[in-house]
Amino acid sequence: MNSSLVFTFLGQDRPGLVERLADIVSDHQGNWLESRMTQLAGQFAGIVRVAVAEADIDELSNALSSLNIEGLTIHIQPGASSTAPSANNKLCKLHILGNDRPGIVREVSRALKQQQINVIEMSSNITSAAMSGDPLFEAHVSAEMPAACDLDELEDSLDQIAEQLSVDIVLS
Incomplete structure (x- = not known):
């Protein structure tokens, strides 16, 4: 069964940063679902939601966390089920x-x-x-x-x- 994982990242902007993140997600059988990213004041920041098998969550989380030594600050949280607007809203x-x-x-x-x-x-x-x-x-x-x-x-x-x-x- 797949779970949703949300991670944020922040680091010095440089070519290949998104590719590095995408490689790690892909290498751990994750599926990149949605993201928002931007460059501000020389920093590149983003939030990403991926789907990953429950058995692969820890390995993917550890691999993403290892990017801290490359100058990225990574925060990982389990994603909630879809939060579609209420029918009344x-x-x-x-x-x-x-x-x-x-x-x-x-x-x-x-x-x-x-x-x-x-x-x-x-x-x-x-x-x-x-x-x-x-x-x-x-x-x-x-x-x-x-x-x-x-x-x-x-x-x-x-x-x-x-x-x-x-x-x-x-x-x-």
Whole structure:
């Protein structure tokens, strides 16, 4: 029977890093199911979910952990069964755009938490504004919204944050 294994990694970016991880997974009869990876400030980080036979979990875990001597920090956790959204819950998306400033992520995530909205995925980036060249913060958020969520209250909270921090927040 196959089990799900989730591991995170962080290390100095270099060619062949993903191949090294994929080789170890494959060498231990694992199947690479899904992943998210990115380079930030010269570091390469990711989270990976693999399927592996229960009999091979320890060997795969040990092989991945041995990458610590190659400068990678690896954390391994057993994966849970699929966490599909509840039939009563809805998926929502947020797009945030505005001049960069401290507190944007904190305030938006606080508003989501108050409505028991669970962030499923988030990506953010700093770019330069077209005309001024000022730092521009942009984020895309996918979240799971419970059926009991007060949409009017959420929109009011997000509008207040947008006005206070001078950012655009679009909820769909």
